[in-house]
Amino acid sequence: MKPKGKKLPASYYASHDVNFLAKDLLGKFLCTHIDGIYTCGKIVETEAYRGPDDKAAHSYNNRRTPRTEVMYRKGGVAYIYFCYGIHHMMNVVTAPQDHPHAVLIRALEPAEGIDAMAERRKMEASDIRLTKGPGALCVALGLTKDRTGTSLYKTSTSIWIENRGINYDDSEICAGKRIGIDNAGDAVDWPWRYFVKGSKYVSAKRGC
DNA sequence: TGTCGGATCAGCT
DNA sequence: GCTGATCCGACAC
Numbered sequence: 001m002k003p004k005g006k007k008l009p010a011s012y013y014a015s016h017d018v019n020f021l022a023k024d025l026l027g028k029f030l031c032t033h034i035d036g037i038y039t040c041g042k043i044v045e046t047e048a049y050r051g052p053d054d055k056a057a058h059s060y061n062n063r064r065t066p067r068t069e070v071m072y073r074k075g076g077v078a079y080i081y082f083c084y085g086i087h088h089m090m091n092v093v094t095a096p097q098d099h100p101h102a103v104l105i106r107a108l109e110p111a112e113g114i115d116a117m118a119e120r121r122k123m124e125a126s127d128i129r130l131t132k133g134p135g136a137l138c139v140a141l142g143l144t145k146d147r148t149g150t151s152l153y154k155t156s157t158s159i160w161i162e163n164r165g166i167n168y169d170d171s172e173i174c175a176g177k178r179i180g181i182d183n184a185g186d187a188v189d190w191p192w193r194y195f196v197k198g199s200k201y202v203s204a205k206r207g208c
Numbered sequence: 209t210g211t212c213g214g215a216t217c218a219g220c221t
Numbered sequence: 222g223c224t225g226a227t228c229c230g231a232c233a234c
Contacts, residue, residue: 002209014209028209046232047215048217056215057215058230059217061230065230065231066230067229067230067231079232081215081216081229082216082228082230083214083216083228083230084213084214084216084226084227084228084229085214085226085227085229086216086217086227086228087215087216087217088227089215089216091215104215106215111234112223129217129218132217133216133217134215134216134217135216135217136216145229178215179215180214180215180216180217181214183213183214184215196215203216
């Protein structure tokens, strides 16, 4: 599948600054080519998880388990895991090897393959909730936990992120507390959730 | 081997 | 707004 925009290279994901990347990923396009179906959406909401220091992250205190192992790899792979018995969550692993940082993709604005998304979601294509929320967008794009570890930059990959020339200014971005991490001590209050101001596709507007 | 809690969503009120 | 669905991973025993 030929990207419409410019596929982000391995070097993009190498930054140590996971908060910079979480913000910078807004306006980029997350695309998948799974089961022969091409789908693509603009990223409008992310959260940063900064590995060892961040009590809300699975890799807090450098915890290593078979599940979190992929977070320790070199940036530029997908970390997809299963939660609440129902939902999958899509994260982008960042930073060099052994720095377990990741950006959770929380919401997209559907761009291409909208009919396929609707079919996977068993919803009308016009439904605003198609890719609103991390569990929802994984279904829409066909992502499941067995894709975890997939490279986002290799030419043959089934999951990648494109730059199509959209860059948001700080004044167009909101930062707020992260969602659903009530048990994470001080980290609960860190404003590491970023979203595009005014987007209908953002999962929760709080913090702006 | 068993228990407990979780980075949620949709549908109904 | 509230609630039920539903199951895997981590850790204690």
